Amino acid sequence: MKSMKNKYEEVNKYALILAGGNGTRLWPISTENRPKQFLNLYEENIMINETIKRIEPLFEYKNIFIIINKNQEKIANRYIDFNIPRENIICEPMAKNTAMCIFYATLKIKNLKGNGIMTILSSDHYIKQEERLRDNIVEGMQIANYNENIVTIGIKPTYPATGFGYIKYNYNSKQNCNVVQNFREKPNYDKALEYLKSGKYYWNSGIFIWNIETILNNFKKYLSELYKYKDKIEKNVNTPKEDTIIKEIYSKIQPISIDKGILEKSNNIKMVKGEFEWMDIGSINDFFKIKARDENNNIKIGQAIVQDTEETNIYNENNNCLMVTIGVKNLNIVNCNGVILVADKEKINQLPKIVDEMKENIKYKKYI
Numbered sequence: 001m002k003s004m005k006n007k008y009e010e011v012n013k014y015a016l017i018l019a020g021g022n023g024t025r026l027w028p029i030s031t032e033n034r035p036k037q038f039l040n041l042y043e044e045n046i047m048i049n050e051t052i053k054r055i056e057p058l059f060e061y062k063n064i065f066i067i068i069n070k071n072q073e074k075i076a077n078r079y080i081d082f083n084i085p086r087e088n089i090i091c092e093p094m095a096k097n098t099a100m101c102i103f104y105a106t107l108k109i110k111n112l113k114g115n116g117i118m119t120i121l122s123s124d125h126y127i128k129q130e131e132r133l134r135d136n137i138v139e140g141m142q143i144a145n146y147n148e149n150i151v152t153i154g155i156k157p158t159y160p161a162t163g164f165g166y167i168k169y170n171y172n173s174k175q176n177c178n179v180v181q182n183f184r185e186k187p188n189y190d191k192a193l194e195y196l197k198s199g200k201y202y203w204n205s206g207i208f209i210w211n212i213e214t215i216l217n218n219f220k221k222y223l224s225e226l227y228k229y230k231d232k233i234e235k236n237v238n239t240p241k242e243d244t245i246i247k248e249i250y251s252k253i254q255p256i257s258i259d260k261g262i263l264e265k266s267n268n269i270k271m272v273k274g275e276f277e278w279m280d281i282g283s284i285n286d287f288f289k290i291k292a293r294d295e296n297n298n299i300k301i302g303q304a305i306v307q308d309t310e311e312t313n314i315y316n317e318n319n320n321c322l323m324v325t326i327g328v329k330n331l332n333i334v335n336c337n338g339v340i341l342v343a344d345k346e347k348i349n350q351l352p353k354i355v356d357e358m359k360e361n362i363k364y365k366k367y368i
Contacts, residue, residue, distance in 0.1 A: 012116030154202030
């Protein structure tokens with residue numbers, strides 16, 4: 001272990017923050033013009049800057065990279081921590097899911113900085129006990145630098161969540177670590193309850209750690225349809241032709257997640273048990289989960305009066321508007337960005353479909 005640690009300490013260490021999403025499931029709080037990663041939802045700063053702040057003790061600013069969508073370039077340059085070099089903000093021409101964005105960013109970082117260990121994080125996670133997170137990342141980097149391991153950080157489930165993926169694992173005493181057996185898609189409630197009771201599953205946090213060469217070898221093995229563009233990207237990345245070439249390649253490839261494309265297929269994945277409070281702010285329901293509740297399990301943010309109301313979440317951004325509820329239960333009520341949303345909490349997963357339909361109607365586009 002000592003030699004492994006010494007070897008690890010000599011390696012370059014990079015962080016890549018995925019920040020290209022439009023936050024559709026958090027609409028209307030999150031919009032295309034100001035998606036959730038650029039909002040101050042929990043702490044003193046916007047979510048992407050909170051992500052930077054919590055990992056900065058481990059990574060030099062010059063080694064922290066952020067990948068966004070091209071249409072977010074102006075807002076990113078305006079709001080992202082100015083300690084981050086602007087050349088470290090990578091722009092995708094269009095959204096093609098996480099496998100392509102990680103592949104592109106990996107080749108760009110390798111070209112700029114050379115080989116090293118990468119830690120992949122999301123810009124929209126709520127995390128407490130940040131020092132524990134950093135300890136887990138260090139443990140993961142040490143494992144990732146040994147024997148071509150891919151490392152994920154799992155979170156012990158506290159309730160039967162249907163909005164998160166799950167990781168099944170077992171402890172291998174010979175390897176002295178947790179070995180991932182398989183990844184599970186977001187389950188229905190009954191399956192999630194089964195996972196929770198079994199004690200054999202952890203939530204998939206979306207935090208991954210690997211050596212650059214290791215992940216490129218996995219792209220070659222499992223995602224050859226992307227890997228075939230490796231030489232072309234490497235030849236043109238960080239040159240005047242980059243934007244044109246990348247846009248051309250993106251237009252040809254099919255979207256696929258890194259989970260489905262590689263992690264569900266690879267047989268060399270290890271899991272570090274995350275020892276920190278974590279929440280993926282993926283939906284309106286998730287957004288309210290860590291807010292303070294009253295005696296009837298209601299949450300009120302902004303001006304609101306509730307009577308005979310239970311299990312209801314209220315978010316009122318409009319200081320000139322008072323919201324009043326009487327005799328309701330199990331609702332999300334949001335007044336934000338010129339939109340009033342009233343939804344049964346159990347039906348909130350229908351929201352992205354409605355937003356997609358609104359995009360096709362010129363009358364409603366301004367609200368997206």
